[in-house]
Amino acid sequence: MKILLTGGAGYVGSHVAKVLLEFGHGVAVLDNLATGHMRTISKLAELGKRNFSFFEADICATDHLEQIFRQYEPDAIVHMAGLKLVEESFERPEAYFRCNVVGTASLLSAASACRCKRVIYSSTAAVYGASERCPFREDLPPSPSSPYGWTKALAERLVRKWGETGYQARTAIVLRYFNPCGHDRFFDNPLQIEDSGGNSLADAMVRVATGLESHLEIYGNTYPTADGTCRRDFVHIRDIAEAHLRAVAFTETAAPSFDIFNLGSGKDTSVLEFLEAFHEATGLRVPFSFVPPRKGDLAVSRADVERAAMRMKWVPRYDIHGICQAIRPRGHSVRPAPFATPPRTLVRRNHRERVKG
Numbered sequence: 001m002k003i004l005l006t007g008g009a010g011y012v013g014s015h016v017a018k019v020l021l022e023f024g025h026g027v028a029v030l031d032n033l034a035t036g037h038m039r040t041i042s043k044l045a046e047l048g049k050r051n052f053s054f055f056e057a058d059i060c061a062t063d064h065l066e067q068i069f070r071q072y073e074p075d076a077i078v079h080m081a082g083l084k085l086v087e088e089s090f091e092r093p094e095a096y097f098r099c100n101v102v103g104t105a106s107l108l109s110a111a112s113a114c115r116c117k118r119v120i121y122s123s124t125a126a127v128y129g130a131s132e133r134c135p136f137r138e139d140l141p142p143s144p145s146s147p148y149g150w151t152k153a154l155a156e157r158l159v160r161k162w163g164e165t166g167y168q169a170r171t172a173i174v175l176r177y178f179n180p181c182g183h184d185r186f187f188d189n190p191l192q193i194e195d196s197g198g199n200s201l202a203d204a205m206v207r208v209a210t211g212l213e214s215h216l217e218i219y220g221n222t223y224p225t226a227d228g229t230c231r232r233d234f235v236h237i238r239d240i241a242e243a244h245l246r247a248v249a250f251t252e253t254a255a256p257s258f259d260i261f262n263l264g265s266g267k268d269t270s271v272l273e274f275l276e277a278f279h280e281a282t283g284l285r286v287p288f289s290f291v292p293p294r295k296g297d298l299a300v301s302r303a304d305v306e307r308a309a310m311r312m313k314w315v316p317r318y319d320i321h322g323i324c325q326a327i328r329p330r331g332h333s334v335r336p337a338p339f340a341t342p343p344r345t346l347v348r349r350n351h352r353e354r355v356k357g
């Protein structure tokens, strides 16, 4: 199948592109390189050869998109381009609205103009927000707790409306990612963190483990969880990427429809447990201190993954140990811990009030 992948130069997008190429699909990445990297595109081009193309374009430029769609004639679109930093979305809500909502509308409009009938949209667990019914099931009403989450929920609505335009025999799928972690070593990413800097927990842990930062700041230790730290559903990036293969296959076989699938491991792990699992898997200790909670963070986030298993036949393969192996920085194989407890002298003082040292 010929698949047009927006945002394919980014973290999740590049891993999805690689898996699609490995399984024989034709892939055209469309990316404005605002946060993605040309180095990633070169690696994909090396792998995909004639099966791979790249278009530098912005999803908000509908005319340009139509031109590209007419040239490439995709069988399906995987739409991953977007802004994704929860904290930043409080500071720049308009930018998030423009990119995530207007950009999606523009993409769907170009897809309609070129009669493409399949769209797979990358969404997020952030649409569940403060919903109290964890594990989150796809039929829960959206209740985002950040502008980021709202823009993704709105974009989902657009995708749904587009898919439900029944007489066009379209299929639209929304995939809600929980906490993707890890990197494929194929991408020659020296630190194994996101090229755009990366502010996820895993990226922050790697920066500490490699000495770039002295210690990890854990946002809050008074949440209503067993150890007081947030619990997240960490899921291996390869599992996430393979779910897109399933989704593409699903759009081929399913009757024209709209569907939503959670992509998580179905298990939650606390921040402290994650640090411990990282130590067990890699021998690397991550010194930490507690700082006040971060705006917009939920206490617990966990996916109900039944629907993806039943309908798409997707089941995640990696456990927390495998995930920790995949976030291990380059040059660090399994080895004994360099030190057993966080050295207090390394704890940097900053303007933030410490909850606990």
Ligand SMILES: O=c1ccn([C@@H]2O[C@H](COP(=O)(O)OP(=O)(O)O[C@H]3O[C@H](CO)[C@H](O)[C@H](O)[C@H]3O)[C@@H](O)[C@H]2O)c(=O)[nH]1
Binding pocket: 084, 085, 086, 124, 125, 126, 127, 177, 178, 179, 199, 200, 201, 202, 204, 216, 217, 218, 219, 220, 230, 231, 232, 271, 294, 297, 301
């Ligand atoms: O330096 C850090 C970084 C993170 N955390 C904590 O680690 C957990 C995970 O944080 P991430 O930033 O890695 O992930 P989030 O759960 O906040 O957000 C992720 O999941 C969201 C959906 O819930 C969105 O999809 C978002 O884009 C994606 O990064 C949170 O409790 C956070 O407070 C820290 O304590 N210190």
